[in-house]
Amino acid sequence: MGEGAAPDASKKRDEDDSETEFSPFWGIEKGAVLQEARCFNDSQLDPRRCQQVITKLLYLVNQGDTFTKTEATEVFFSVTKLFQSKDSNLRRMVYLIIKEICPSSDEVIIVTSSLMKDMNSKIDLYRSNAIRVLCNITDSGLLGQIERYLKQAVVDKNAVVSSAALVSGIHLLKINAEIVRRWSNEVQEAVNSKSPVVQFHALALLHQIRQSDRLAVSKLVTQLTRSTIRSPLAQCLVIRYVAQVIWESTANEASGERPFYDFLEGCLRHKSEMVIFEAARVITDLNEVTSRELQPAITVLQLFLSSSKPILRFAAIRSLNKVAMVHPLSVTNCNIDMESLISDQNRSIATLAITTLLKTGNESSVERLMKQITAFMSDIQDEFKIVVVEAIQSLCLKFPQKHRVLMNFLSNILREEGGFEYKKAIVHSILSLIKEIPEAKESGLAHLSEFIEDCEFTYLSSQILHLLGDQGPSTVDPSKYIRYIYNRVILENATIRASAVCALAKFGAQCPSLLSRIVILLRRCLYDNDDEVRDRAAFFVSALEDQATTAGAIDADFSCPLASLESSLRGYVVDPAESAFDIGAVDKSKDIDAVETKATGSAQGKANGKASVLPDKELEESQGMVISLAEFAQYGPIFKSCHAVELTEAETEYKVTCTKHVFKEHVVFQFKCTNTIQEQVLEDVSVVMEAIEGDGLLEELTTIPLSSMPLGQPGSTYVAFVRNEGATAAAKFACVLKFTSKEVDPSSGEPEDDGYADEYTLEDVDVSMLDFIHTTPMPNFRKVWDALPVESERVDDYGLGPRESLEDAVEAVMNILGMQPCEGTEAVPPNARSHTTLLSGVFVGDVTVLIRMSLGIDAASNVAMKLTVRADELAVSELIHQLISEA
DSSP, X not given: OHHHHHHHHHHHHHXXXXXXXXXXXXXXXXXXXXXXXXXXXXXXXXHHHHHHHHHHHHHHHHTTOOOOHHHHHHHXXXXXXXXXXXXXXXXXXXXXXXXXXXXXXXXXXXHHHHHHXXXXXXXXXXXXXXXXXXXXXXXXXXXHHHHHHHHHHHTOXXXXXXXXXXXXXXXXXXXXXXXXXXXXXXXXXXXXXXXXXXXHHHHHHHHXXXXXOHHHHHHHHHHHHHSOOOOHHHHHHHHHHHHHHHHHSOOOTTTOOOTXXXXXXXXXXXXOHHHHHHHHHHHHTSTTOOHHHHHHHHHHHHHHHTOSOHHHHHHHHHHHHHHHHHOHHHHGGGHHHHHHGGXXXXXXXXXXXXXXXXXXXXXXXXXXXXXXXXXXXXXXXXXXXXXXXXXXXXXXXXXXXXXXXXXXXXXXXXXXXXXXXXXXXXHHHHHHHHHHOGGGHHHHHHHHHHHTTTOOBHHHHHHHHHHHHHHGGGSSOGGGGXXXXXXXXXXXXXXXXXXXXXXXXXXXXXXXXXXXXXXXXXXXGGGOXXXXXXXXXXXXXXXXXXXXXXXXXXXXXXXXXXXXXXXXXXXXXXXXXXXXXXXXXXXXXXXXXXXXXXXXXXXXBOTTSOOOOSOOHHHHHHHHHHHTOGGGGGGOSOOEEOOOEEOSOTTSSEEEEEEEEEOSSEEEEEEEEEEOXXXXXXXXXXXXXXXXXXXXXXXXXXEEOEEEEOBTOOEEEEEEEEEOTTOOSOEEEEEEEEEXXXXXXXXXXXXXXXXXXXXXXXXXXXEOGGGGEEEOOOTTHHHHHHHSOGGGOEEEEEEEEEOSOHHHHHHHHHXXXXXXEOTTTTSOOTTOSEEEEEEEEEETTTEEEXXXXXXXXXXXXXXXXXXXXXXXXXXHHHHHHHHHHHO
């Protein structure tokens, strides 16, 4: 029987897992639910169906969906008809939906009579819920009419009713405090109730009534500390009020004792664990607390560390962790108990135990702790690992003699699997230790040099190269770092190559013995296929070869933040002065980390091959040709140019490519044509474009023909369109190459006078929404996200179907959106079940758009995605969702 039950149990667990991963309300739409809500008007009510519809409405409200005033009014009036039902479960749901919809003041009167009737009902459940709802939707004018009922309810014999009235009183203090203050006698009577919950709520309301009077609060606290409180919850409130009075008062100058400290110490012996912990927490949080005052609380928390209840262990270790930040010696007696928690099944408890031990441990225990942590690190998530890394950094600064042990530990975990934020925390910790502990420089740089060989994050690689360039030349053997840096020039993307060029130049400037070798290496970079790398290499080669000005040129460059330098150069290009550009006038006050982030480009992960956002040489030439034409001068600057698309087969007689140039309100199609037939010349060459999909989105303005197309000499013809306001959807154009063909006289090589009109059908040209989005780096994603208007946010859920892995799903969505991954979030940790990727871009018209896509994968490899979009304009957020829906 046992063997037969095992598969059933396993199957049940799998079913439970699938239930927890997917909501039963997945995919419901507001419009459909509002249609279902019409069942509230049926003459024969179905209580069960009505409950299900109300549940869906509550789900939509809690998910952030908003109802228009008309929709809310219709739902509210329909719900009021449900009061005729005698079903108790349905009545409770009615109370909930009325609270959530919160009708306007002119509509409240409709439901007031029904609620007041329920307040006086013989059914206690109706009475308590009616009180809560009525107080939630009432205004100060109506409050006077129901005050008598509420005062009676405060001292009601039924604890549920009394508690509901007291909680409502706490909320009503914000509406009409004067009326609630008149309940003081009734509330004072409720404080002496035998019901723990009533006593708790009565005490909370009594304190709220008196909180504006400091003397009254002090008297209340004095009275409560001398009386018997039955409710542990109420006792916890008393302890918190005592803490407030202690904070506002000063210690007795004669005896040095704090007021009410004896009361707090007495609470440490209470029979309720909740009260004991609350008292211990308050004592540890006292201002300028002494070791003598801490001792009783530490003793109690130490006992909780060995409790069988995880919540007590967690609460105790978290409090001890806070104490260890200020009074580490007071916690050392708990070290043995905390070490036993390193293997706790709850990873939060284990992490807090580790970080507390790192704060309280002595120098002799460092090696032992590192051995325990090594086994522990593989079992926790990145967010906990980051906390441990930060604690190890603090320990190393505390015991600098142990930097070698701690640096080796950081180096080892740096090579293990982990996400961007985790690796970033390790690298920044090593950077800090190198700067703070001179003896750690050599080993730290060596570890980072080895890590950069396998680093998968562009941002971190650039940070390390920047550090190597700053610190490497001053080490004992700087030449050993050259190999690691030059390997980045050969093997990495353009962003890292540019950083590596700068690092090499720093070695050449500060190490005369390496100067000639560095110049040779930099000369090889002059043939790089990226403009930025070539420009940096050319500058540094010129500066290093000029021995008289080498130091001045290199120092001037490196002391200038790249963001400031770029801004100054742009301003100089727009409005050039008569004199040459003065690099000394560049603002040098900006933070180097922000500069390096800007300089490293957009992608912080190189895995997707999009590290460089600089345009290639061919695109630059095409843009220059378009800008130089007077017909397009009024269109303004080019927002985005798309890579050329072949419109003919390779072996055909004519070769035609199309490059799309997107302006703020216009789109220009550049057709680059080449004639491969020796015996003819093409004249008056143009392309006729006819919309076959998305008709009306673009309106043709002008065509600029190519006057002549001799053999082998490429030329361009242009077709310009104006984009209709708000038009960004997909479109497709049929293209026909039209021209006049003339034979070439073999003797003179000149075309004949007569020719004939001809045409050649080209491949169709597509225009997609991606053509109107430009990838852009976003170094501080969260700051920009918070700055965008919340009203423009659009959220929706999508099912992506079965996928091999989350990484495959992330890559598929990124290919659809064509936007820039931020902060290395495109890299998915191995075996991850959920992941969030951040994307950024700029929509035509300089509209910033940011995306958070959260993906999860279930046991059947089905992937679900929640897509959240914010932009400067609401329409752009909706377009992004449209792009996903149509993919």
